[in-house]
Amino acid sequence: MNEFEIKVDSSEEVRIDKYLTSYFKDYSRSFIKNLFSDNSILLNNKIAKPSTKVVFGDIILVSIPEKKDISIKPENIFLDVVYEDEYLAIINKPVNMIVHPTESITEGTLVNAIMYRFEKLSDLDLPFRPGIVHRLDKDTTGLIIIAKDNNIHLLLQKMFKDRRVKKTYLAIVHGRIQDSLVLNFPIGRHIKDRKKMSVRKDIGKEAVTRIFPILSNENYSLLKINIDTGRTHQIRVHLKYIHHCIVGDKIYGQKNEKVNFNSQLLHAYKLEFNHPVTGDKLTVSAEPDDTFKSAVKKLF
Known part of the structure; x- marks a missing residue:
């Protein structure tokens, strides 16, 4: 890991992501964005968000993985x-x-x-x-x-x-969900396990998940899900937070599953957006795989 300590020399207030993109000319904006997502950028010893403003004299610490x-x-x-x-x-x-x-x-x-x-x-x-x-x-x-x-x-x-790409997912979760829900809980790195994400009301980034039940019984629910944001593991983290883990989720799911489909029952079903060149409306969907379909038949 390469660490860079940078003392801000800008005479004007500027967003930290723009400052770093200008500073690290060999790295793309997407690469810098990923560093923020990984909490690899500190501003005055605190985790920084891309929109944070920096001023003259601020100290930025950037950790970049070795190429x-x-x-x-x-x-x-x-x-x-x-x-x-x-x-x-x-x-x-x-x-x-x-x-x-x-x-x-x-x-x-x-x-x-x-x-x-x-x-x-x-x-x-x-x-x-x-x-x-x-x-x-x-x-x-x-x-x-x-x-x-x-x-x-x-x-x-x-x-x-x-947020001009509408993303629709299908998921099978534990427990009964009968009403539509809007889950608006910030998400960030897990406080102990850095490979996992969790709801973090202290340093988390905005995350909005919209849930619409399709089928439900005492033990399981089939959901249609739209996400306004695209945080890492967003759907899985939000569903765990409300105690409705996705069936088959090996990281955020139940430890002792009563059923085993050898798969996580989460499917990115539909994308809707205007074509970036032609402007035409594109709506593309894909049916879930046979494992997901067999789970629906077995559980409902």
Whole structure:
């Protein structure tokens, strides 16, 4: 880990994310944004948010992971491409596939597959994330958008930031939920386990999840879920917080499941947005996999 201590020399008040983007010219805005998400930026010894203003004399401490050479090779892995044009593609990601390689996992990822499938991909972020605009957890199935060039990547990122992409999920959870709910609880890194997220009313970022029950009984509920924000593990953390864990969630779920589907029952079902180039309304959906469908039949 490389640590940089920076003394702000700006004579005017400025947002810390803009200041750091200007300071670290070799890193993209997306890379700096990820550092904030990982709580890797401190301002005067306190965790900083991107919108925090800095003034002359402030001390910023930035922790940046050391760059390691990672060789990523295209792989001929089947992809369920549900939409494609010259600018972008939308993939229905299967369960147990991570989106991008890591230092320890360099094969079998969505990135390996799209590098083989598409001739052009954006390359704004780290070298092992070509085309990746947003992410899905390894155990979450469903729709993910791929950018084919850097301009589209930036346009899509801004659309997500401005909440102009409507994301709809399907989930099966423990317990009965009969009424629609709006969960508005800030989310941040878990206070003890840095690999997990949790509701954090002290340093958490805004997170809004909207829940609409489709089916329910004494033990389980099938939900349609919309998220206004896109925090890491947002749906899973919010559902755990209200004591309705997702069935099969190995991190935030129940320790002793009465049923075992060998899968987390969360599916990114639908994406709705205006095309960043043509302006046409796009509505793309993908049915859940056979495991999810069999769970619905068995539990309801």
